[in-house]
Amino acid sequence: MRVFPPFRADHVGSLLRPAALLAAREDRAAGRISAEDLRKVEDEAIADVVAMQREVGLQSATDGEFRRTTWHMDFIYQLGGIGQSDEKLKVHFRNAAGDLDFTSAALRVHDKITLPQPIFAEHFRYLMSVAPDDVVPKLTIPSPSMVHYRGGRAFIDPAVYPDVEEFWSDLSAAYAAQITAVGELGCKYLQLDDTSLAYLNDPEQRAELAARGDDAEHQHLRYIKQINAALTGRPPGMTVTTHMCRGNFRSSWVAEGGYDFVAEALFTELDVDGFFLEYDDARSGGFAPLRFVPPGKMVVLGLVTTKRGELESKDTLKRRIDEAAKHVPYDQICLSPQCGFSSTVEGNALTYDDEVAKLRLIVETAREIWG
Numbered sequence: 001m002r003v004f005p006p007f008r009a010d011h012v013g014s015l016l017r018p019a020a021l022l023a024a025r026e027d028r029a030a031g032r033i034s035a036e037d038l039r040k041v042e043d044e045a046i047a048d049v050v051a052m053q054r055e056v057g058l059q060s061a062t063d064g065e066f067r068r069t070t071w072h073m074d075f076i077y078q079l080g081g082i083g084q085s086d087e088k089l090k091v092h093f094r095n096a097a098g099d100l101d102f103t104s105a106a107l108r109v110h111d112k113i114t115l116p117q118p119i120f121a122e123h124f125r126y127l128m129s130v131a132p133d134d135v136v137p138k139l140t141i142p143s144p145s146m147v148h149y150r151g152g153r154a155f156i157d158p159a160v161y162p163d164v165e166e167f168w169s170d171l172s173a174a175y176a177a178q179i180t181a182v183g184e185l186g187c188k189y190l191q192l193d194d195t196s197l198a199y200l201n202d203p204e205q206r207a208e209l210a211a212r213g214d215d216a217e218h219q220h221l222r223y224i225k226q227i228n229a230a231l232t233g234r235p236p237g238m239t240v241t242t243h244m245c246r247g248n249f250r251s252s253w254v255a256e257g258g259y260d261f262v263a264e265a266l267f268t269e270l271d272v273d274g275f276f277l278e279y280d281d282a283r284s285g286g287f288a289p290l291r292f293v294p295p296g297k298m299v300v301l302g303l304v305t306t307k308r309g310e311l312e313s314k315d316t317l318k319r320r321i322d323e324a325a326k327h328v329p330y331d332q333i334c335l336s337p338q339c340g341f342s343s344t345v346e347g348n349a350l351t352y353d354d355e356v357a358k359l360r361l362i363v364e365t366a367r368e369i370w371g
Contacts, residue, residue: 136189
């Protein structure tokens with residue numbers, strides 16, 4: 001098995017919140033308990049879920065994103081110069097049973113973007129304190145692209161950034177400072193979560209962006225450039241990966257389409273060590289785009305779905321890995337779930353036991369393939 005991340009058996013990051021934690025969050029929102037009381041419940045839940053990750057055989061562990069409401073906005077709203085807008089943002093999700101809409105406050109860039117203080121620093125310190133020596137703590141944060149994708153230029157105050165290049169420069173600088181800061185805390189495994197680079201493969205998504213005035217045909221190139229700028233000064237010894245999916249909310253998704261549109265630029269130009277790729281069903285397309293992955297870069301195939309509890313078979317997983325290996329060498333392949341189990345606090349439609357079984361399946365399958 002691999003000594004450095006990403007590991008042959010890995011996972012994306014978010015995990016189902018236990019009932020006690022959900023109840024404590026409700027109690028805190030209603031004012032029945034203090035922030036310190038909630039923190040104690042979070043601490044206990046995180047210690048338990050780290051122990052679970054080690055017990056199933058994973059070599060990395062996250063805190064399950066247990067202190068967050070969503071995988072991205074809890075981070076983004078802590079950047080200086082960004083706040084909630086009065087506008088509402090509606091995202092249309094789809095699932096096997098029908099459709100549903102998620103509505104939230106849109107963000108607004110109202111001042112120069114800065115990093116007032118490292119984000120999730122205390123979260124990561126606690127994760128390190130409960131992670132065993134043989135498990136690598138992984139921090140997950142949204143990529144810089146997520147600050148721009150949903151709203152585009154319209155959500156950036158033109159009085160603050162009359163030149164959009166200054167916006168991008170400040171955003172990448174804030175991220176670079178964040179990456180340096182978490183590196184100083186001891187982070188050796190950082191993941192940038194990015195739905196936009198997967199969404200842009202969907203012609204419908206590109207049409208929506210073009211309709212609002214964005215350069216949809218080249219937007220992925222801008223995002224790659226800005227992520228690379230944020231990573232320029234990353235600490236030596238830090239592994240950085242990116243995770244790309246097409247939406248994950250209560251077992252539903254937003255976009256469809258293979259990686260073909262972004263593949264060549266994504267795999268050859270994005271300066272990360274590995275790519276967590278959603279590949280659990282036909283929505284993700286085929287493996288042919290993996291032919292662009294250069295030597296030395298790892299591909300973490302998200303072949304195990306987090307959107308339903310049905311357990312995949314080892315034979316099916318091995319067959320699909322064989323198919324992928326026609327385009328990228330076995331030695332550059334790892335295995336994971338296709339997304340998190342709970343990208344938002346609500347979680348997907350499966351049980352804790354389902355979650356554990358899927359993580360254990362990934363570990364067992366990886367061991368049988370790679371030793």
